[in-house]
Amino acid sequence: MSEALDLLLVFPNNRARAYGELGVDIAAVIPPVQSGLTAAYLRERGCTVQILDADALEWAPERVGQEVAALRPRLVMVSTDHVNSGDVTKMAAAGETARAIHAAAPGVPVLMDGVVPSAYPKWMLQDEGADYVCQGEPYDPILKLVEKLKAAGPGARVAKREIPGIWARYGDMIVESFRAPMFHNVDTLPMTAWDLMPPANYRAYHWHCFDRLDRRSPYAAIFTNLGCPYGCTFCSVNVVAGGPNFRTHSPDYVMKELEVLKKVYGVTNVRILDNVFTIREDLVEELCDKIIASGMEFNFWAYSRVESVRNPDLLKKMRKAGIRWICYGIEAAHERVRAAVDKPSNPEVIMRALEWTREAGIWILGNFIFGLPEDDRESMQMTLDFAKDFNFEWINFYCAMAYPGTKLYDEVKAAGGMLPKEWSGYGQLSPNAQPLATKYLASKEILAFRDAAFIEYNSNPRYLDMLEKTFGRDARDYVLRILKHKLVRNP
Template structure:
């Protein structure tokens, strides 16, 4: 039996390929452990390597299917990748009609029935955590007995109950990164730890998020109960990455690294004890009202160089609408403490919220100016399926949802109280200012570390940005 796991293309991404598709790598590890033949076909990486030539990537995909003729094809998809998921499913059924096509990931989890209706070539959808469910499918268990799937029964679609979440987090195998092109995924990049050029990769040490931010779909996939890998597990994975891939940087991709302060301290203590802090640097995401000076100092001692905050807005009204459960004062305090201990600050901000006024927008810009982060990200609100804001405002945009382009980049969807033309002008001006500030900070910081390499990277980034802009114009016409 041969299993192919496919990573679809992301037409909107101009980040390069800093983040490997760990979702399917976790699945692959479980499949490998049971002795099945499995391989990963990474369309997204191929797209990047082939200068965004979609036709060429499709040709390579068809060639792979003809040569390998897999028995099962699993495709992992987030919302911007869903149309490519459909395309791949149709390719599979055309070339290998008897192969079973299984879709999983964020978008199929949240809109499982719609996915099955939209693409008849998909035989089954895996909802939520996929490791155990996918294996149960491969083992030939009867569909009606497999928890967490939607499957076809004649012309009908049957939805089975969900399985309980994986409680023993340390029972989860390390992702099968050996099946990925880790040489590409660990190339030097400024996007892993944003604003810092280094060779590294990302890891997850938790699953679940206890919060219900109105714009975020994270709790819909892994639940609101946070489950943790032990400090020992985390250290073992770090040492594995250092030994095998010679990384110099790690991005902890958990939504909130220090949701359990005792565990965060324990991880840092082990990093220091084992001398890992002399081999790598790292970055974490934190919630502003869940940090204190002690954990920030410990993080710095352990090798952390940057803390990423979802400050989101300088307007308390907007923060409340986002259900952030945080006060503006908390955001200022977190930024001040982080600066005090000498860690870099990454500030993420969202504009375009329903009812947002020009004053709300201005408050966000004033907040950004006051905290002076080392790097900032300004994003227009994206209405992700399953979130409260999506459910509240779904009817206001087209029935033919262009997940690839409109959802992510379309400024025509305006929910603010600012006239559309004015909002677009404000957003573009602010975005341009932040981009210039980020570029200046990037050059200054990295020039001190390696002047020659930084000059080359800047030239590459400029070329890539132009290429990305041209691609987006072509894709979204």
Template sequence: MKILLINPKDSGYYYRLGAFFPPLGLAYISSSLKNAGYETRLIDMNVENFDYKKESYEEYDVIGISTDTVRFPLAAKIGKDARKKGTIVIMGGPHATFNAHSILKEGLADYIILGEGEIAFVELVKAISVGEMYPEIPGIAYLKENVVKIFPVKFVKNLDVLPFPDREGLPLHKYRTKFAGNYAMSIITSRGCPFDCNFCSVTQFMGKMWRQRSVESTVEELKILVEKFGYKSVVFFDDNFTLNPGRVIRLSDEIIKNDLKIKWWAFSRADELLRNEDMVEAMAKSGCKMLFIGFESANEEVLEEFNKKLHSNIAFEVSSLLRKYKIDIFASFILGALNETTESIKRTVKFAKKLGASIVQFSILTPYPGTKLFEQLKTRLLTKNYEKFDGTHLVFKHPHFSPEKLRREFLKAYYAVYTTPRLIFKRGFPFLWKLLANSR
């Protein structure tokens, strides 16, 4: 069997700014399929021309499409077109996982992969190859006799059993995102998150149980990125890279022992950093140059609404700690909480300006399917145009803001932060112009 795996083009905010990386989820599925003896082709529409309307799909037995919410309108068109041409379509990713019923009922896919898909996808393809169209496999859903059948996912407990993602199947030279002066490559070393913030779907998609790859497995993949592909910068895309400080210290030590000489950044939480200065020191020695931290707001009532389980004053403490070890901060804030006001937004913007972060990101609160926030607000949605669910548009009826008013506050926040002397010197007017021009 031959399988085509498609990553629809991302029309969202970060892609328009030029910050995007290979679709590692599909790359993991591709390598798992290859290990099982199947032939795959990976298409990332962010960097490759692929006209789904002109594609006949005749040479493929199965098409797999990965989609989050912003990319779903295009994923739906591809799925519908491929099915019309007689090809079996399997759809996965966060949006497909949380909208399996509607996707199957609307005829946009034959099967849905729920959550992480390496094992379920392979088992499903095996069943299809022998003519079993309604297999009872954990982590899939399908429509049978007009009834949606769902078989709950079983998360992979030992991530080391999974093969490394199929980067060879992607045009790596077309990914041009830089970090610390070098082209950067992404890697994932853990899955799941125990914190369950109400605006985030990670807990539902990957589970509350945080699962980690071994240090040995991670170092082996890093060696491939450095020695085979020539990367000098790496981004750890774990949702919470620093949850196990001991593991981070061991990994940092191994990066140094193996003379990898990489510069890297990762996602973290402020409280984990403050409790573990020895971890911060080890990360800095091994090449950590930046950490992405979701501070979200300067207002305690907003943090409580988000179920963030943090206090705002921790931000300045962690900023001081990271400056000590020359690690920059990528600070993220969310505007538009249900109890947000114009004054509370001003406090957050003032807070962000004082923090001293190298990069500041603002997003508009967005109820993504699969989140607690979506369940709370699904009857108040202003649009079902999922291309607007990119973190730069208000998509629900807000008690204090119209979409236009919150949009103005969002743009003013960026302007206020990036016209400070420190960031104008560091990032320059071209960065601000690009940021605002692409926030349409």
């Protein structure tokens, strides 16, 4: 008889809802790295594990349910995301997946994990079909739960606060826990189980490959550090931890993973998942030296924050090591708007970081948000003009959303502000997207401004000429192709 599967990790499929027809071949296919890390951690400790990436396979919840019925694992972990707001739009798919599993495979317990589950465990248990929720990082909590299910069978019950981080529901009864402590020494974690989620299944963002649009796969993502020491009120990256936090991997740990990705899987395109890659300049420099000495060629992109960019020579070294793109969250051009969300970056510091980065030959992705609480029409126009003037190689234009789990969400709720009633309302590209209204602007006005700004930026002849000059004709044509897709928005 074959060995029972201890844990099946499911990454729910939300592509159609999140991207519409852009999901077919334009949007990226992102590896669920947190699932890969959790799988590796449990496997190292003797558990049998599998990953079912329903998002990459484009499997509907019912198809996932059938697979679970065939596999009958001791526990299914439906994981949304740990690093950003994409988690919120995955919540609809997570709930549907949990319910489909219950329908097809009664008795197989479903655990939810991710940003929103960490913020609201009770909500997930009561309304989203979860039998268990992990609050905090999943490594030890999931291991302990699987060990308990293994030892005592499916009837095993966890008691109140018995396993740090594990909340449970038995019928209508909720068994509470508390946030599990963050894993301390992250260099002792095994690397992502890439054998269970091969990089060939994933596809890089189109802009990340503007100079190699025919080679977006294979694709991988790594951490060199985790968490963020800042506390911007709109941002959800610290929700799982419960507040600002920061841990680092050693350059040797990162190099081991890069060697496997390159030599075993032939990966060149890599996303560095860190929220702020450049915080520890000493570690960044050492890692770059090691990558350069290894002779391995990569096409990395990484997030940074302008305040953490203090050394133009380090940027030049980063470029030499293959960091071709940096994404800066500039958010808004007006200082008043930035300051109101606890991101008061100084304009000179912003310009200094942007210019040094461009001088180092690193392409820049500018992230901007329209409709932050202090935004009015004039300040949103300032943001658009700023982006157009600098002529970033790519921009993301978002609408401000009060994502569940953030400080901004609590503020809006306390003030009685309007929040989406459905998870899909938080989706930036959803037909029913419902951005936050401001004192000066209605939600629909902000959405209309953002959609028009995206078209204006990407059809600007100065931008398209720069794209062609920098990356070639294919990049220009690709952007024009994206513009042909008309976003569907509810009236």
